[in-house]
Amino acid sequence: MDYFIELFCSGLSRGAIYALIALGYTMVYGIIGLINFAHGEIYMIGAFTSFIVATVLSILGFPLLAIVALSGVAAAVWASAYGYTIEKIAYKPLRHAPRLSPLISAIGMSIFLQNYVLLAQTSDFLPFPELIPDFEFMEPIAHIVGSSDIVIFITTAVVMAVLTYVIKFTRIGKAMRATAQDRTMAMLVGINVNNIISATFIIGSALAAIGGLLIASHIGQINFYIGFLAGIKAFTAAVLGGIGSIPGAVLGSFILGLTESFATGYVSSDYEDVFAFSLLVLILLFKPSGLLGKAETQKV
Amino acid sequence: MFSLKTLRTGVLISLWFVFLTFPLMVIKVDPLERIIQWRWKNALLVGIGTFLIYLVVQYLNYRKEHQPPAKVEDTKDQVSFIHKFIADPIQRKLLFGGLLVIAAIFPFVVSTYQTNIMITALMYVVLGLGLNIVVGMAGLLDLGFVAFYAVGAYSYALLNHHFGLGFWEVLPIGGGLAAIAGILLGFPVLRLRGDYLAIVTLGFGEIIRLVLENWSEFSKGPSGISNISRPGFLGMELSLEGSILYMYYIMIAFMIFTIFVVNRLQDSRLGRAWIALREDEIACQAMGIDKQKTKLAAFSLGAFWAGLMGVIFAAKTTFINPASFTFLESAIILSIVVLGGMGSIVGVIIGALVLILLPEYLRALSEYRMLAFGAILVAMMIFRPQGMIATVRRTYRFQKK
Amino acid sequence: MLNLENVQAGYGNILALKNVSLNIQEGEIITLIGANGAGKSTTLMTISGVVTCRSGKILFQDKEIQKKSSDDIVKMGICQVPEGRHIFPQLTVKENLDMGAFLRNDKAEIKKDMDYVFSLFPILAERRNQDGGTLSGGEQQMLAMSRALMARPQLLLLDEPSMGLAPLVIKQIFEIIKQINKENNTTIFLVEQNANQALHIADRGYVIENGEITLTGPAKDLLSNQEVQKAYLGI
C-alpha cells in the first residue's frame, strides 16, 4: 500500500509538472488552432533566464526569497517577451496561410531557439540553484513527497484556479473565448483580435516560464534541450484532455503523469512512454476529441 | 525609400531585440566558480544585426508593393514558371531528357561525397513523395511517418542478419511490412480528424522507436545492427565507390518509378477520391466514396514507399539503430512536403533537394548550421507559405463557340 | 453619414469589389441587393475593416476609415450583423450580449440596453443562460441583432437577416428593423437577397452586380423597375 501511495504521489507531481506546460499549449491551440511546437522552447528559455538571474543574484549575495521572486519575475517577463515576439514573427504573417505552414514555421522556430541557446550559452548541463529549500515540517513524509513536489502541486492548482477565473469572468477572458470561437465575429464586436492573441501567447509563455523555474529547481539541472521532451509530453497531455480546454489540459496531465508513474512502478520504466502514448491512442479511440474536448460539430 | 519613420521603427525593433536577447546573449554565469561574464559586444551585434535585417525586409516589402500593380484580371492564369515550362510537350521532353543526362553523368563529374549525399537527397525525395500521398493528397496529417521507414529498415537489417536474405529479396518484403503497419495504424485512427490524428501518429512513431530501443532480444536495442550487406550487383561484391555508384543509379530509377506512379495515382479514381476526401469528407461519403478504404489506401501506400526507402537506408548506411528514427526525422520529411508545396511533385523534389542538401552545404557554418536551418524554415514559410512550387489546380476552360 | 468612393477590395487574387460607390444619409434605411457572389457581403466586410480596402475611400462622418482596424471602426459606431449570424456558440446568450457591449464601460447604461433588447426579443430573456449554439435559427438571428444593438451603433450593417428563416420569423425581424430605425434613429444598411422584403422597408436601394453598382434609386422606383423585377423579384 505504501508503495502504491508513493507511486501515486510521484504521478501527481509529474502530472502537475506537465500541466504547467500543457496549459500554454492548450490556450494557444484554443485561440489560433496551432500546435505551437516552440512552446517547449519557451519553457526552456524561461528556465534558462531564471537560472541566469538566480545565479547572478546569488553571486551578488541577495537573500533566497528575493532570488526566488526576482528570478521568477524575470523568467516570466522574458519568456512572455519571447512568446510575443515569436507570434509576431513566425505565426502572425501565416494567419491566412494553408494550415500546415504555421506548423512547419513552429518546428523551424523550435530548432532555431534550441540552437540559439546552445550557441549563446553552452551545450553543457548546468546546475540549477536550489530555489525551493527542504521545509522542516515536510521531513516526516519527505520519503514520499518532497517540498518541491508540494510547491509545484500548489502552484499548478493556484494557476489553474486563477486562469479559470480569468477566462470565465474577466473581460479579457471573455474576449479570448469569443476570439477562439469565432474570430471574424470577435473583430466585428470590436475586439482587437491581434492584442488578444498576443495576450494569449504572453500568458501561456509566462506559465511555461514559471513551470520552467519550478521544474528546473526540482530536478536541479538545465540545458538547451530540456524543452523538447517536456514539450511533447505536455502536448500529449493537452490532447488527451481535449486540446483547447483548460481543465482538460490539467486532467490530461494528471492522467498522463499517473499512468507513467504506475507503468514504471508495476511494469517497467523501459516502456513508460509506450504506455503513455498507447493510453493516448486508446482514449482518442473512444473519445475522438479527448476527455473534456468539445466534439467538433460539423455543419452539413 | 526609407522614411524617417521606418528608420525609427527599425531602431525601436532592434532595441526590443537587444532587450529580448539580453539575459541569454549578454550574461554568462558560472555557478560554481561564481563568475559573471558580461558580453556587451553581443548586445551591440544583436542591435545592429536586427536593424540591418529589418531594413532588408522593409526593402523587400517596398519592392513588392511598388511593382507594377499585379494584373488582377488574369491572375487566375498566373502559373509558376516551371509549370508553364512543363506544359509544353517539347520543352518538357527536352527538360526531362536534359535532367536525365545530368543525373546519369553526375557521379562521374563529382566526388564520391557529392554522390553519397545526392543518394540521401534522392531517398528523401521518394520519402517526401510517399508522405505527399498521405498529407498532400489525402490531407491526413501524419507526424509519425518515420515509423514506417523504421519498419522497412529493420526488416532488411533483421532478415539480412538472421537469414542472410539479400537486398532485392527484402525490398518488396520491407515495403509490404510497412504497408501492413500502415493499415494497422490506419484502422484505429480513421475516426480522428486533423490535429488529433497528428498527435496519434506522432505517438505511434514514438512507440515503434521505443519498442525497437527496448526490446533488445528482437532488435538488438540501442546498439543497433551493424554490417548490413550492401546490395550486390548480379551476385558480385562491389567496392565502396562501386556500391555508392550502384546505389545512386538504383535511387535514380526508384525516383523515376515513384514519380511515374504518383503521377498516375493523382489522376486515378483513387487519387481523386483522396483529393475529394481532403476537401470535404461528408460530401465525399454522400457521393458514395468508401471513406475507410480510401483512407487506408492512402496510409498503406504512403507507408509502402517509406518501407522501401527504409530498406535502402539500411543498405546504404550498413548500420542502423533506433536513434535514426526520431520525431525530428518525421518533422523534416513533413517540412519537405510543405516547403516544396503540398501536393506538387516538382515541389516535393525541390523541397527534398533543398532541405537535405542545405545542411550538408551549410557544413561550412558548422555549429551555426542548425540555427540557419531553423531560421530558413521559418523564413520560407513567412515569404512563401504555399510552398516553393504551389500545386496547380486542374482547370477546365469553357470554350465559347 | 457613410460614403464609399470607388472602393476596390478582394481576397487573394480575386477582386470582389471592382468599383463601388454609394452613400448613406443619417436615419435612412438603405438596402443593397444583388445575386449570390455579387459582392454584397464583401462590401459590408470592407466597411467593417475585416477585408482590406485596396483602393478608394470610405468616409464615415467625414472621416476616412478605410485604413482603420476593425475594432476602431466599431468604436466609431459602425456595427455589423454578419451573414450566418456568427453567434459565439459556447457563450451564453447573456455573455453574447456582453460581447456586443465589449467596448463600453458604462455599466448602468449597458444594463438598460440589455433590458431594451430583451423587450424587443422576449424569447432571449427566457434563454439568457443558455449557450448561444443551442438556439434555433430565428433566435440566433435575434441574438445577433441584439448583440449588435448592445454597442449602440449609429450605423447598423445587416447582412441577410432573413436567410434560412421561416416566413413568419422573417416578417417579425423586418418589423423590428423598422422599429430600431425609428426608435433609436439608427441608420441601417441592409444587404438582402430577399429583395422584395428589403425594398419594402428601405428608403433607397442599390443594386450590385459583379462587384459594381449598376442601379440606384428610391426603393419604390426600384420595386417598379422592370429589370429589378425580372432579376430579383421574380415577377
Next chain:
Amino acid sequence: MKKKLFLAAAAMCLAISVPVAGSAADTIKFGVAGAHSGDLASYGLPTVNAAKIVIEKVNANGGINGKMVELLVEDDVCKPEVATNTATKLVSEGVNVVLGHICSGATKAALPIYKNAGVLVMSPSATNPDLTQSGEYPNFARTIAPDDAQAKVDVEFALNTLGYTKIAVVHDKGDYGKGFAEFAKKFLEDSGKAEVVLFEGVTPGAVDYSAIVQKIKQSGAEAVMFGGYHPEASKIIGMMRKKRLKVDFISDDGVKDNTFIKVAGKDSEGAYASGPKDTTKNPLSIQAVEEHKKMFGTDPGAFFENAYSATLAMLNAIDKADSTDLDALKKALQTEKVDTPIGNIYFDEKGDAIGVGFSVYQVKNGEFVEL
C-alpha cells in the same frame, strides 16, 4: 538550349568538386568527426578543442617531418546516417587520419568507409566492445577502454570491496548506457555472489524520476549500478536523496565527469564511478587542462583528455612511421609508446589502448578520488 544547360550543369558540378581535387598533399590532413551540434554536442566539442590545441602546438614547432597539420572538422550529430556522409566527405577531401567519431553507433556506420580508403580512425569515446573485438575494423583504435572492461571493474568493486548482494541495475536506454548495464548484469549474475533485483531503463530528459526511485527502494537494493551519462545520473541521485533513499550509487565513465559533481552538488558525495586510471597528477594532463583554459577560457569537457591523447598518439605514429599509410601507422601505434595525458600508452592488435585501464573513484569533498 539543351547543350547549354548541360554545359552549365557540368561546369557547376566541376566547380563543386575542384577544390577537393585541387588541394595538394603537402599537409597532413587531420580529420575530427563527432557531434558538434544538437543535443550531444557537449560530448563532441571538447574533442575539437583538444585537436585544435595539440595541432596548433605541433604546427608552431614546424609540423611533423616538415609537414603542417591541417584540421578538418566535420559534424555527424551522432547519427549513423549523417556519419556516413561525414566520413565520405572527409575521405573525399583526402583526410589522412581521423579523430572520432564520438558515439559508437555513428562510428560503426562510418568505419567501413574509412576502411575502404585506408584511413586510420581513433576514437576518444566510442566504447562499444564490438568495435575492436569483432576484428571487422582493422583501421580502428581508441584511447578509451571498452564497456565490458569497465563493467567488470565496477562489478568486482561492488562485489568484492563493497560486498553487496542485492543490486539494482539501471540504464538510460542509450547505446552506451544499456551496453554497460547489460555487461554489468551478466557479470553480476555469472559471479553468483549477488542478485540483480532490478534491471530497467529510464527515459533521458524526463522531467521527474521519482517513480523509478520508489521502485529502486521497493526492490530492496543495496546499491544502484547506473549505465549512462552524467545528466541522468545526477537527476537520479538527486531524486534518491530527495526521497531519503540511502543506497550507494555506482556508475560508469559517462558519469565520471566533473560536471556530474557540479550539477549534482552535495548529492554526489559518496557516489562511485569508474573511469580511466587517475591521471590528474600526470604533468601532461595538468598541462593539457591549462592549455585549454588559456585557449578557450573554460574547463575542458567530456573525453577531452582521451581526445588529447589520441591526437598525440596519431601524430606520433605519423611522425615515427613517416607516412600516413594505414599499415605503417598501425605498426607504429603498436610499437611506439607515447606519453599522453592518460599515461604512457601503446595499442594492441585490435586497437585497444594498453596502459589505459579503469579504476573506481568516489566523490569525496566535491572531487573524484581514486580508490
